[in-house]
Amino acid sequence: MEHETYLAHIAEQSDALRAAAGKAGPDAQVPTCPQWTVHDLVSHIGGVHALVCAALERKPEDTRPKLPVPPTAWEDLLTWWDEQRSTMVERLHDDPAKRVWSFLPELGSVGWWARRQAHETSIHRLDAEHAVNNAVPTLLFDSEHAADGIDEIVVTISPFMVKRRPPEIDGTLLVHAADAGRAWLLKAEGGKVTAGPVPDAGTDADANLVGTADAVYRAAWKRPSTAIYTGNPELRHTINGG
Known part of the structure; x- marks a missing residue:
């Protein structure tokens, strides 16, 4: 898919994830990730987006970024995640071919991270949907x-x-x-x-x-x-x- 399509998916899926997380509440269990509450899920996706923010400013040969500790209070955590994903999307509007740090050094690029986060966010959006009243989500990912x-x-x-x-x-x-x-x-x-x-x-x-x-x-x-x-x-x- 095109780079801009990945960015659109990140925005769509992260907005839907946030909405589902808010509806479920921070203490709800995530059936698809049995060890997690929704609070844990949001901490995870916020941490991933913080990692990507840092990765996009590093060269392939640099060391793995050290990540900040997510806030504990629910509203503070949501605000922090909003900041991370906003910064991430802004930095992903760079040249897709630009080489950056990645846990797969041979593949790390802005475009690779956009694709990775389109799917990371989609799957965790699905997790958040499952957490809403422990229900089976009705969402359907398009075939492409x-x-x-x-x-x-x-x-x-x-x-x-x-x-x-x-x-x-x-x-x-x-x-x-x-x-x-x-x-x-x-x-x-x-x-x-x-x-x-x-x-x-x-x-x-x-x-x-x-x-x-x-x-x-x-x-x-x-x-x-x-x-x-x-x-x-x-x-x-x-x-x-x-």
Whole structure:
């Protein structure tokens, strides 16, 4: 997607996240993140946005930014997060190709961070919606945005994350977002994972994750979903390394 589209998604999803967080209240439990309250969720997303603010002012070779401690009082926390995300979006209006610090040094750029935050904020918006009266959200991510999010987690995030928890099984997992007409294949071998798009959703694999782009997007991030998983259950852990 275009850089401006990512920025629009960040604004839309963060506004919706804030609205849902306010409706749920700071003490509400987040069913999709069982250890968190909504207060914890807002502290997390505010901290992430503070990290990005700092990253966008650093060079790729610089050290990881040290982050401020979020405020404890609920209204102060909301105000602080508003400041972080406003500054982040302002800095993301830079040249998308500009190289900056990232936890993936070879990929760090303004454009990469815009994409990462479009999906970070979208998934946590979903968490906030789940926290409102412990309800199942009615929101639907459009297929282009969801498919882009699947591509990011499958191709970019998962191979990095599995380094922390290498898979103990070899095999292949086909991920298919049917309505978007896109498919990806993850291959686990020797404790490593490689992944990329494939042109044919009929590619043979040891396991399959299939559904609408919206459903697969949620499933890839371990959120409740209507996507269908078949085959070796252990291969599911190759997505995001979780």
